[in-house]
Amino acid sequence: MLSACCGKPGRDSRPPVVLISVDTLRADHLPAYGYKRLQTPGIDSLRKDSILFENAYAQVPLTLPSHASLLTGLLPFENGVRDNIGFRLAATHPTVAALLKTRGYKTGAAVSSFALRRDRGLAAGFDFYDDEFAPDSRDERPGGQTAGKLEGWIEGTAGHDPAAGPPIFAFLHLYEPHTPYAPPEPFKTRHASNLYDGEIAAADDAVLRFLEFLKRRGLYDPALIVFLSDHGEGLDDHGEDEHGVLLYRETIRVPLLVKLPASKSGTTIRTPVGLIDVLPTIARVAGAAAPEKISGRSLVPDARGPSTARRIYSETLYPRLQLGWSDLASLSDDRYQYIEAPRPELYDLLADPGERNDLAAGKPPAFRSLRVALEALKRPVAAPEKNAPEELERLGSLGYISVHGGNAGTNLPDPKDRLQVLKKYKKLFELFYARRDSEAVALARGMLTQDPRILSVSRIMSTSLDRLGRSGEAKRALQSALDRPDPGGTAEDLEQAYGQLADLFEKGGDRAAAERCLRAAVSRKIAGDPITRRLARILVETGRGQESLALLPPAQALEDPESLKLRGAALAQGGKSKEARAAFLSAVAQNPRDATAMFQLGLLSLRAEDPGGAREWLEKALLLEPRSPDALAALGLAQVALGDENGAFDSWTRAVALDPGQHQALFNRAVLAGRLGRREDARKGLEQFLTLASQDRYPHERQEARRLLKSMKGTNPG
Numbered sequence: 243m244l245s246a247c248c249g250k251p252g253r254d255s256r257p258p259v260v261l262i263s264v265d266t267l268r269a270d271h272l273p274a275y276g277y278k279r280l281q282t283p284g285i286d287s288l289r290k291d292s293i294l295f296e297n298a299y300a301q302v303p304l305t306l307p308s309h310a311s312l313l314t315g316l317l318p319f320e321n322g323v324r325d326n327i328g329f330r331l332a333a334t335h336p337t338v339a340a341l342l343k344t345r346g347y348k349t350g351a352a353v354s355s356f357a358l359r360r361d362r363g364l365a366a367g368f369d370f371y372d373d374e375f376a377p378d379s380r381d382e383r384p385g386g387q388t389a390g391k392l393e394g395w396i397e398g399t400a401g402h403d404p405a406a407g408p409p410i411f412a413f414l415h416l417y418e419p420h421t422p423y424a425p426p427e428p429f430k431t432r433h434a435s436n437l438y439d440g441e442i443a444a445a446d447d448a449v450l451r452f453l454e455f456l457k458r459r460g461l462y463d464p465a466l467i468v469f470l471s472d473h474g475e476g477l478d479d480h481g482e483d484e485h486g487v488l489l490y491r492e493t494i495r496v497p498l499l500v501k502l503p504a505s506k507s508g509t510t511i512r513t514p515v516g517l518i519d520v521l522p523t524i525a526r527v528a529g530a531a532a533p534e535k536i537s538g539r540s541l542v543p544d545a546r547g548p549s550t551a552r553r554i555y556s557e558t559l560y561p562r563l564q565l566g567w568s569d570l571a572s573l574s575d576d577r578y579q580y581i582e583a584p585r586p587e588l589y590d591l592l593a594d595p596g597e598r599n600d601l602a603a604g605k606p607p608a609f610r611s612l613r614v615a616l617e618a619l620k621r622p623v624a625a626p627e628k629n630a631p632e633e634l635e636r637l638g639s640l641g642y643i644s645v646h647g648g649n650a651g652t653n654l655p656d657p658k659d660r661l662q663v664l665k666k667y668k669k670l671f672e673l674f675y676a677r678r679d680s681e682a683v684a685l686a687r688g689m690l691t692q693d694p695r696i697l698s699v700s701r702i703m704s705t706s707l708d709r710l711g712r713s714g715e716a717k718r719a720l721q722s723a724l725d726r727p728d729p730g731g732t733a734e735d736l737e738q739a740y741g742q743l744a745d746l747f748e749k750g751g752d753r754a755a756a757e758r759c760l761r762a763a764v765s766r767k768i769a770g771d772p773i774t775r776r777l778a779r780i781l782v783e784t785g786r787g788q789e790s791l792a793l794l795p796p797a798q799a800l801e802d803p804e805s806l807k808l809r810g811a812a813l814a815q816g817g818k819s820k821e822a823r824a825a826f827l828s829a830v831a832q833n834p835r836d837a838t839a840m841f842q843l844g845l846l847s848l849r850a851e852d853p854g855g856a857r858e859w860l861e862k863a864l865l866l867e868p869r870s871p872d873a874l875a876a877l878g879l880a881q882v883a884l885g886d887e888n889g890a891f892d893s894w895t896r897a898v899a900l901d902p903g904q905h906q907a908l909f910n911r912a913v914l915a916g917r918l919g920r921r922e923d924a925r926k927g928l929e930q931f932l933t934l935a936s937q938d939r940y941p942h943e944r945q946e947a948r949r950l951l952k953s954m955k956g957t958n959p960g
Contacts, residue, residue, distance in 0.1 A: 256345060256409040257503040258465040259524055260456065261338075263312070263413070264385075264445045265305060265355065266420040266485065267471035269298070269497040271442060280439045284450025288469055289508070291501045293541075296512040297591075298498035299554040299574055300473040303485045305357040308472035308517060309364060309415075313337040315521035315538035317555055319621040323363075324559045326486075327637055327644055328626020331363030338521045340367030341530045342411045348399045350410065352392040354417035356381030357637065368413070370395045384426070385416035385448035393455050400459060409528075410461075414452060418445035419475070421484055438477065466527045467501040468520055479596070481661040484668075486560045488657060489572045489581050490597050494556045500541060502527065514576055515541060516554045551576055553615060561657040563626055564644040565664070568654040571621065573612045580612035584656040588612070628734060645698040670702060679706035695730030697723055701739055708746060717746045724762070733768040741773060753780060764793075771805070778808050787812030803829040803836050810842060819846055837866035841873050848876060853883035871901035878910060887914060905935040909943045916950060925954055 269275045273282055274289040275296075301311040302318050310316075310323035314335045323329045331337075339349040350370035358364055358373065365371035372391045375383050392414050399410055418425070419441030425433065426444055433440030449469075456462040474493045476482030485493045498515065500523065501507070518538035525532035526540040539552075553573040561567040572581045579597070581587040588609045589597040602609055637644075645667050657664075666689055673682040686703035689696060700723035707716035720743045723729050729736065740763035747756035760777040774793045781790035790812045794805055810825035823846050829839040840863035847856035857880040863873045874897035881890035894911035897904045912927025928947045937944060 256347070256528060258409050258461045259342065259347070259411040259528055260461075260465050260467045261411070261413045261520070261524070262449060262452070262467070262469045263309065263415045264419075264442075264449070264469075264471050264497075265415065265417045266473060266475050267442060267445070267497060268474040268477070268492060269471075269495050270492070271439060272497055274499070275497065279436070280433070280442060282442065282446040284446040284448075284453060285469065285497075285499075287450070288453060288467065288501060289499055291506045291508070292467070292469070292499040293502075293507050294510045295498040295500070295515050295541075296510055297514045297574075297576070298470070298496050299514065299516050299556055300471075300494045300496050301517055301556055303473040303489065303493040303556070303558055304560060305355060305420075305472055306362055306364075309358060312470070312472065312517040312520050313339070313364060315518050315532065315536035317518060317537045317621075318557055319619075319624070320537060322624065324557075324624045325563050325626060326357050326560075327564060328628070329624070330361065330627075331366070333363070333366060336533060337364065337367045338524050339411060339413070341521070341525055341532065342528055343367055343369075345409075345528055345530045347409050347411045347528070348407075349413075350392060350395040350399065351413035351415070352388045352395070353413075353415040354383050354385060354388040355415070355420070358415060370399075382417045382420070385418050385445050386451065388416060389414055389448050389452045389455075393452070396455075396459065396461070400461065411524075411528075416445045416448055418442070418448075438475065464503050465501070466503055466524065467499075468524065469497065469499040469501075470517065470520070471496040472517070481658065483665070486558060487565070487567075487661070487664060489556055489558060489570045491574075491579065491591070491595070494572070494574075512576070513551050514554050514574055515539075553612065555616075555619065557621070559623060562623065562654065565657070565660070565667075566645075566654065567657045567660055569623065570657065571616060573616050575612070578608045578612060580609060580616065582613070582616055583658065584654070585658075586613065645696060670699065674702050674706060677709065679709050682706040683710070694723070694726065695728065697729055697731035697735045697739055701742055704742065704746070708749075713746060713750055717743065717750075720746070736766065736768045737763060737773055740768075741776070744776065753784070756780065771802070775805055775808060778805075778812070782808055782811045782815065785815065787815030791816075801832070803833045803839065806832070807836075807839055807842065810839070814842070814846065819849060822846060835866055837863040837870065837873075840866070841870065841876070844873070844876055844880070848879055848883075851883075853880040856880040857884065869900055871897040871904050871907070874900070875904050875907040875910075878907060882910075882914070887918060890914060891918065902934070905931060905940060906943070909935070909940070909947065912947070913950070916954075921954065925951065 271277050271280065273280060273286060274294060300308045302308045304326050306326045306329065307318050307323045310321050310331050311318055314321045314331070314337055316335060318324050321331060321335045323331050343349055349368045351368045352372040356375065360371050360373050375381055392412055396410060396412055400407060419438050423437035423441050425437060425440035429440040429443040430437070433443060453462060456465065473485050474495060475485055476488065476493055479492045480488055480490045482488045496517070516538065519541050520538070522532045522536065522538045522540040523542060526542045553575045555573055557569065557571040559569045562569040568584050570581060570583050572579055577590060577592050579589050579591055586602050587600045588602040588606070589599070590601060666685065670682060670685050670689065673685060683703055683706045686699050689699050700720055704716045704720040707719060720739060724739055724743065740759055744756040744759045747759060757777065757780050760773055763773045764777065778790035778793045781787065790808065794809045806825045806829040810822045810829065813822035813825060823843065826839045826843045826846070830836050840859050844856045844859035844863060847859060857877065860873050860877040860880060864870060864877065867873065874893045878890040878893035878897065881893060891911060891914050894907045897907040898911060908927060909931045912924050912931060915927060916924035928951050932944060932947050935944060
């Protein structure tokens with residue numbers, strides 16, 4: 243496809259490689275693709291030196307899975323990353339960064355969105371991967387800041403003479419023009435009537451400055467530079483305002499520019515290509531061996547001649563996994579796009595590039611051919627991993643909402659028929675994350691009137707009511723949803739709802755109601771580890787450790803320190819010190835910085851009359867948490883038993899200073915003060931203890947305190 247200007251195949255030229263991804267950028271909103279309402283001097287300057295691909299397609303119209311395909315050369319059902327929520331790239335799939343490292347490249351990346359955080363697996367192979375965002379950033383950052391981070395890495399890596407050191411691979415990800423459309427000035431004013439274009443202009447400004455930096459560093463001319471977007475944006479062309487739900491060209495057709503080393507091209511290629519073709523292209527130009535089993539093809543021809551045209555695959559599982567609607571898939575060739583849906587569609591892209599005239603009803607030959615080809619692909623629906631609620635909230639604040647949690651059923655709704663419902667969902671999430679809670683409650687009530695089985699909407703309404711100080715209504719709203727014979731949602735949805743309701747009860751001081759709520763989840767057989775562990779904790783904290791053991795697997799089957807510690811505490815309550823000790827030791831083995839487990843081992847050593855062992859464990863715990871009053875109070879007991887009374891006095895003094903509620907330590911310190919001849923300390927401590935400590939909990943200590951005070955000459959015991 244591309245001219246072989248970059249040298250003979252296999253030549254070890256090792257040019258600098260730069261990959262620039264501008265999120266959510268429609269190809270047809272760039273002047274390079276014929277758009278007339280915007281100026282993009284940065285992208286235009288690169289286009290003059292690049293091959294432009296007229297029909298490049300994303301494999302998924304979502305940030306994480308699209309970048310996974312881009313960086314691996316694999317289709318989403320091959321690399322396993324199918325959605326932004328609940329998926330991560332396995333280490334078994336090498337990224338382009340990992341391939342270039344084998345060629346001696348230094349690899350660095352800076353990304354602008356939480357969706358590409360390093361724990362999703364895309365950081366594999368990078369020496370430097372900057373994904374840090376300011377606390378108030380909505381988990382994104384301006385492109386100029388991100389480019390600055392990458393420029394700093396390049397400066398430190400390339401040195402004064404880039405040609406003298408190892409070559410670099412630099413990956414820059416910009417999040418403009420993703421929603422919310424809020425371009426900075428002067429772009430906001432210039433594009434007040436179209437803020438999406440204003441965001442593109444802001445991204446272009448970051449691209450322009452980054453390209454100028456590369457030129458100043460002598461890296462531009464010799465570099466292979468690939469510019470693209472991960473997906474487009476609906477902009478209501480087919481009823482979808484953003485992306486992720488539908489597969490029309492406005493969301494999957496993306497810009498793709500490729501500048502070869504020491505080349506000035508400016509040519510255009512109209513053959514359909516995919517983002518999966520980027521990895522093999524980079525590998526070929528850089529002289530790295532691409533994996534054999536990838537679906538992407540190099541855009542640089544080999545000795546056999548140009549690559550033949552083929553059909554480009556795209557998919558979205560987001561409607562199924564997060565909204566409970568049908569997933570979609572498509573194939574696009576040099577003339578047609580076929581979209582597989584409950585009501586399949588076919589469009590003639592040459593005659594109808596805006597995809598307004600669906601030809602599927604006539605079932606022309608192209609319809610049958612593309613449908614058969616798509617059915618031949620083995621592409622199972624994948625189940626996402628569980629997500630922490632805070633992770634879902636952070637992704638939701640970026641517009642990636644989850645209201646269902648997955649659906650493995652059949653006869654699911656066609657997403658194109660549910661777009662008005664989707665807009666309500668998005669409006670609700672927008673209000674919720676903006677903390678416009680009164681409006682969120684009103685909208686949620688209306689939605690639940692139409693469909694009371696949307697459990698996530700009940701959860702949002704409950705949270706908003708609680709934030710408004712209407713905790714009683716918040717509990718009733720969620721309880722009412724859960725009491726329905728069919729509350730809707732998956733087991734994970736239900737588990738999170740029960741956990742939320744238990745939170746509300748505990749927040750209101752009603753631990754018994756929280757326990758009943760958690761037991762209901764267990765009885766429904768939908769409770770996972772967080773629910774059972776939480777119920778076990780309530781039982782342990784209320785002195786029913788033996789009952790909690792039935793909820794926890796045997797110690798040898800437990801893998802998380804929290805469950806091991808709960809099991810240890812329950813066993814200790816039952817007097818099974820040896821088994822308890824084994825559980826806490828296992829917790830420390832799994833997490834050598836677990837101060838809580840060390841503290842419990844110290845207490846067990848005290849009960850076993852092993853003050854030396856107790857002191858060792860308690861001192862280890864205090865190295866990790868030096869301000870733990872409980873550990874200091876227990877350490878004092880061990881020190882007294884070992885004859886270190888001055889050390890014990892200091893430990894109890896610190897414990898009481900940190901927590902005046904340490905009444906036992908206060909009493910012990912006062913008694914020890916008297917023994918050490920510190921009569922005034924003893925008197926004040928005993929009087930303070932009598933003032934603070936309850937009769938019910940400390941009857942014997944209070945009696946002894948009075949006796950000691952009475953024995954002190956001139957002291958009135960009160």
